[in-house]
Amino acid sequence: MKLFDTSPELLESPANASKDRLPVGNSFGWDFESLQRYQANHFRDLYVSEAVLEHEVQKVFGSSWLFVAVTDELPESGSFITLTLLGVPMAIVNQGNGQLKCFRNICSHRGMTLLSGSGKLGTHITCQYHQWSFNRQGDLVRIPQPDQFFGVELSELSLGSVAVEVWHEMIFVRMSENGPDFLEWISEMQGRLGAFLDGPLVEVGKVQYSVNCNWKFLVENHLDVYHLWYLHAKSLNAFDHRSFEWESLGDNWWSYEPLKASKNNLGGLPWIPDRDRVGIGAHLLFPNLMMVTTGDYFATYDAYPISPNETRITLRLRAEPGTDGETLISMVRSFLAEDIAACEALQSSTGYGGFGVGPLASTHERPLRNFHRSLRRHSGKPAGKLA
Ligand code: FES
Numbered sequence: 564m565k566l567f568d569t570s571p572e573l574l575e576s577p578a579n580a581s582k583d584r585l586p587v588g589n590s591f592g593w594d595f596e597s598l599q600r601y602q603a604n605h606f607r608d609l610y611v612s613e614a615v616l617e618h619e620v621q622k623v624f625g626s627s628w629l630f631v632a633v634t635d636e637l638p639e640s641g642s643f644i645t646l647t648l649l650g651v652p653m654a655i656v657n658q659g660n661g662q663l664k665c666f667r668n669i670c671s672h673r674g675m676t677l678l679s680g681s682g683k684l685g686t687h688i689t690c691q692y693h694q695w696s697f698n699r700q701g702d703l704v705r706i707p708q709p710d711q712f713f714g715v716e717l718s719e720l721s722l723g724s725v726a727v728e729v730w731h732e733m734i735f736v737r738m739s740e741n742g743p744d745f746l747e748w749i750s751e752m753q754g755r756l757g758a759f760l761d762g763p764l765v766e767v768g769k770v771q772y773s774v775n776c777n778w779k780f781l782v783e784n785h786l787d788v789y790h791l792w793y794l795h796a797k798s799l800n801a802f803d804h805r806s807f808e809w810e811s812l813g814d815n816w817w818s819y820e821p822l823k824a825s826k827n828n829l830g831g832l833p834w835i836p837d838r839d840r841v842g843i844g845a846h847l848l849f850p851n852l853m854m855v856t857t858g859d860y861f862a863t864y865d866a867y868p869i870s871p872n873e874t875r876i877t878l879r880l881r882a883e884p885g886t887d888g889e890t891l892i893s894m895v896r897s898f899l900a901e902d903i904a905a906c907e908a909l910q911s912s913t914g915y916g917g918f919g920v921g922p923l924a925s926t927h928e929r930p931l932r933n934f935h936r937s938l939r940r941h942s943g944k945p946a947g948k949l950a
């Protein structure tokens with residue numbers, strides 16, 4: 564048996580899949596050198612190692628656009644939220660001109676945390692320790708007793724800001740100065756989901772919880788077409804998996820499958836194309852934002868790593884105003900529970916030193932391989948300076 568796949572990179576399109584066969588035991592295309600570059604010695608380290616996670620934070624998450632909040636959380640000029648992102652305390656502030664700013668929530672004097680929770684700023688952010696004052700853009704504007712700080716340039720002591728962008732009310736932040744241009748990165752997904760997301764959707768539910776598995780198991784599961792027939796034999800029986808379509812959009816991923824003809828009934832969102840009203844789409848914004856489009860709602864759930872074997876999921880649902888969000892959340896959550904149980908079982912298997920991956924379905928598991936190829940590609944890029 565060949566332990567690692569050393570064949571040239573394979574074509575991505577399902578239409579071309581019959582032209583090649585993934586070798587037995589391909590381990591998603593990892594070989595010894597790429598594992599070493601990823602701070603791993605064995606395949607299982609990808610799911611259990613602190614060093615691997617640290618590498619991913621720097622190289623993969625740091626240089627990617629991460630979904631962190633929605634604009635409803637920052638409704639007016641001066642509204643702010645705080646969050647810890649990749650270990651760094653950050654704040655996002657509504658600038659009042661349609662712009663958001665995201666900067667370190669750490670005083671540039673002695674490192675005091677400046678803001679907590681969420682709320683509305685006055686004109687300034689003033690540190691409680693020695694009352695250095697910053698404006699809403701994060702620029703240092705006042706130091707008490709300036710004669711004590713002769714030669715200090717205020718302009719060099721602003722709160723380090725990072726790139727922030729909004730796509731259909733979703734706020735994305737990129738922590739590293741290096742990374743893809745937002746509009747280029749999102750453009751193909753916008754082409755596919757733009758009409759869907761243009762409608763009057765509002766957030767009707769949000770829940771956050773943690774699960775006991777590596778974040779990548781959740782993403783792999785989301786990309787796995789093969790399991791739909793089996794793990795979800797009952798819960799997804801209404802869908803015609805044979806007609807499943809998917810496409811790689813760079814590192815991102817789009818998919819669609821229709822309801823079985825006998826079960827056709829239009830979903831409730833009136834502005835979306837008929838095709839979307841009788842089907843379901845699962846999509847990924849690399850690395851960790853999973854999205855689902857249905858005839859009735861739009862769901863996002865991001866897999867944010869807490870440790871190698873613990874991941875925080877934030878599940879958000881958007882639907883028409885007046886939708887019963889609580890019922891919808893519990894329905895989606897109970898469906899996701901099937902996937903999470905499988906991912907947690909895989910995590911348990913990583914206790915076995917020889918944990919690996921056998922032959923993969925040629926088209927139905929190809930997206931998992933593409934995901935790992937994207938991880939390797941990010942791993943080889945310069946890390947860039949994190950916030
Ligand atoms: S730590 Fe903020 S002013 Fe001193």
Ligand SMILES: [Fe+2]
Nearest residue numbers: 784790795902
């Ligand atoms: Fe699933």
